[in-house]
Structures are given as C-alpha cells and as structure tokens.
Amino acid sequence: MTVPHPERAGTPVSPDAPVPVRHRPQWRGQAPIVAVVALGGALGATARYGAARLWPVEPGGFPWTTLGVNAVGCAVIGVFMVVITDAWAAHRLVRPFFGTGVLGGFTTFSTYAVDTQRLLDAGHTGKALGCLAGTVAVALAAVWLGATAARRALAGRRR
Template structure:
C-alpha cells in the first residue's frame, strides 16, 4: 500500500502529517539582504555628499570619483584583514560594511560613465588617463591597505 504523504518527523521525533512546507528563501537571507541594503544607503549617501562637496568640472579629471574609489579600495584591504585575521566578526558585518557601505561608497559605474563622457566630449587623453590611473591606484590601494594592516597586526602581536 502506498502512502500519499510519507510520514515525516520534526526535530523532536514527533510524526508530522501532510505535505512538507517549503521554507521561504528569504528566511535565511533576509537579514543579509537587509544589512547590505542598509550599508548601501550609508555608503551611497557618503559618496553623494563627497560629490556635492567636491564637484568635477566638465572635461576635467574626475578627482572626487577617483579619490572615493581609491580610498574605498584601501579600506576594503584593511577591513578584510581585520575580519579574517584579527577578530571574529558577526556574520552580518561583512555584508553590511564590505558589500553595503563600501559597495555603495565606491562607484565603478560612475567611473565608467566618466570615461565615456570624457571621451565623448573631446577629452580622450584625460579619459584614458583616468581609466588607467584608477585601475592602477585602486589595485595599489587594496595591496597597501592589506599589507599595512597585516604589518600592524604582526607588530601588535609581538
């Protein structure tokens, strides 16, 4: 004889009848999504404020976006060392700060738009220089942030 709904048991071993209920996919990820969103608001607000304080003239090198991206890359280098080597962070710290705040603060989409605008408005040299300078400076900033944080931790542990 076949059983329409095989008997299942809950955590305590008690039989459970009826079809299985599917867990919501947001149940486990809800807090992560919320923290990324909250952090993104903080980071994007800081980036917007920086753009308002130091606007870029049309055709000029976009120093504000350049600085934001380089600083954000240095901070992510330091942050990743701290949460992997120095202290055990709560599971929501990385999504909040690393993905949310720093993801909202750094703006590689604006970087791409800035390059396109510079090239399209007759400043291809500035656009290509900005493209190369940002890439090199961002990679160097991550490396410097990581290296500085590791050295500081090593000195502290002695």
C-alpha cells in the same frame, strides 16, 4: 495495498516509499543579510554623494573625486579584510554590512564608467584613457597598501 501520495498526483506507491521533499525558499535566512547590505549601501552611497558635492568636477575635467573615493574605499576594504580574517572574529552580518554594503555603496564602478564616457564624448581621449587605466591601477594599489599596512600593524601589535 498502495496509497496515493498527494505529491505524486495519483500515482499509486507503497506507503513506505519516500515522499519528495519540497524545498522552501531560504528568504527568511537571507532577510537579515539583505537588510544590512541595503542599509550599508545607503550609507556608503550617501557618503559618496557627499564627496561629489564637496569636490565637484568641472565639465571636461578629470574626475578626481571619483578616483579619490574609489582609492579610499579600496584601501579601507584592504584593511577591513585583513582585520576580519586575521584579527577579529566578526559577527556574521559585519562583512555584508560594511564590505558589501557601505564600501560597495561608497566605491563606484558606474560613476567611473560614466565619467570615462563623458570624457570620451567631450573629445578628451587622453583624460578618458587616464581615468580608465588610472582608476584600476590606483584601486589595486590601494587595496594592496591597505592590506599590507593592516598586516604590519597587526604584526607589530602581536609582538
């Protein structure tokens, strides 16, 4: 005799046949991560906004504050990644909070793009190209320097 499974909409199947498993969204498992990224992002973005208020850039001027914020954030991410991978077994929420949230909110690709576009629109092509290439070069150098400094500091501590 066959018994219909509600999951199979009236299709008769054997009672021993496997029933398809419905997967629930994993929102509950992701909620703490989303929360710490949001909190960290708010803190990082607030710090970036504070830097922009402390060191405003004149219209048509080179966006030194954005460059500085991105350089500092990239150096910190270089240090942070070395510390949490080589020296410290961090809680599972530390990386999303600090790396993705705080540093993701602090550093800014969008402002960098807007600054570059504003310079182009104002006819400052040289400054725009300097911002475009300089930010990428400075950011990469900052990550490398931060990571290298952290590795050296950790190596000196282990001796």
